[in-house]
Amino acid sequence: MPQLPGNGLMTAAIAAGPKIAALSCGKPVYLVVLLHAEGSSGQEVIDLALNFAPELPKADFLAAEAPFPAATGRRWFPGEGFSTETIVAGLTTSAPLLDAFLDEMLSARRLPGDHLALVGFSQGAMLALDVGLRRAVPPAVIIAFGGALPETRDIGAPRAQPPVVFIHGEDDAVVPLADMIATRDRLKALGLPVKSMRRPGLGHGEDDDGIIAAGSVLTAALVKPKKASDDHDHGDHDHDH
Incomplete structure (x- = not known):
């Protein structure tokens, strides 16, 4: 269980939460x-x-438990709220924890790094993006629900260039749609394969159509990699030329 050193955060750790074991009943091929x-x-x-x-x-599904307590549940960043300062400080604190946690979970299953997929929600989406883009071996795909990266969070030239898919509510008042679009365009400018799906009338959360789309993305990335870049018209996707 990876932990943070010093500064009163020695007990902060990411834990392996509930999981769904591979339904094939054999050794998992993906995580x-x-x-x-x-x-x-x-x-x-x-x-x-x-x-x-x-x-x-053939995939194990594992929910990670965030390291810090919140009023309800857990949170990924030690500070509260979604200010730029809180997000950047939180990513700096928690990104090394998640990176080590992913290595540990892959090692336990004897899987290579490119057999990993990350699906994050809100703060979890921010962390999935920040860590996934920095890993030496890129994950197969990163899916971000309601997440974005602040402009002040330097990702430089990403070590990895995994496919990234944003699924975002048009009425998100916590992480505005404009922030997602700015992150998407920033990653595209760095050469990453990025797509986005906007959900009309949705706030900061997810809906059935978004979940269905995420399932299709996972299947394409993990089972049918040659078709991962295929375009499917859901009517809500951003199409940029």
């Missing part, structure tokens, strides 16, 4: 790690994974 939102828990996101598992019978 999908889900990172819950602020004030949530691993149980909430593993319930969503029930939608994905039937199409990915």
Whole structure:
């Protein structure tokens, strides 16, 4: 269980939460790690994974539990709220923890780094992006629900260039749609394969259509990699030329 050194945060650690074992009953071929939102828990996101598992019978689904307590559930950053300063400080604190946690979970299953997929929600989406883009071996895909990276968070030239998919509510008042678009365009400018799906009428959360789309993305990335870049018209996708 990776922990942080010093500064009163020695007890901060990411824990392996609830999971869905590979339905094939054999050794898993893929690992999908889900990172819950602020004030949530691993149980909430593993319930969503029930939608994905039937199409990915060779994948283990694992919900990670954030290291810091919140008023309800857990949170990924030690500070409260979504100010730029809190997000950047939180990423600086928690990114090394998640990176080590992912290494540990992959090693336990004897899986290579590119057999990993990250699905994050809100703060968890921010952390999935920040860590996934820096890993030496890129994950197969990063899916971010309601997440973005502040302009002040330097990602430089990413060591990894995994496919990234943003799924975002148009009425998100916590992480505005404009922040997602800015992050998406920033990653595209760095050469990453990035797509986004905007959900009309949705605030800071996820809906059925977004979850269904995420399942399709996971299946394409993990089971049918040659088709991962195919375009599917859901009617809500951003199409940039």
